[in-house]
Amino acid sequence: MGTYVMSVTQSIEVAGPCRLVLNEAHARRLLREYQRYYNASRTHLSPGKDTPERREVQGPERGARVIELREVFGLHRRYERRAA
Template identity: 45%
Template sequence: MGCASDHRGLSLDEAPKYLIRDRDRTYGSLVTRRLRAIGIRDRPIAPASPRQNGFAERLIGSIRRECLDHIIVLGETHLRRILRSYARYYNDFRTHRSLDKDAPVARPVQRTGSIKSFHILGGLHHHYVRV
């Protein structure tokens, strides 16, 4: 049985090597000790530099602009369901200019068949396929 992998070929069954994070007090010594225990190196950004982690800031901005600014969240369970659905859309269907207008999870080009639209997040986004 093979293990799943992301678009860079990394195994999704393995822990990441690093955690880049801000210096929020939420990340106390208990969190950093547990991270080290499972083999993850803690990498806090520089003090007073919230924009230092551009990758996380860009993703958070995308989640806000493309998802949460348009949906009323009714609780933690609802938020988790919304974020799971958005993550699936973001990785499987949404085109990215840096990937030559492909999704992080590559998909085959469909050349024949009629086009069908599938609603994502209640119609906030759509996925078009040929059937």
């Protein structure tokens, strides 16, 4: 089984019985959202430990406040710095 499929499967398992797939359109929407998260937010085991779509490093000069961004319908979270 491919790494991507295993990652999607594990995310669905974490959701447990609270996440039901209602129909094919709903399943496609869930998979599109996960694909966006996988490519833009989730760090990969590459030498640079970055995402396929590069992100800028967010140092303390970016802002003192850290906010939580929920992704994949609340299954995953990402944190960013914002100006106060």
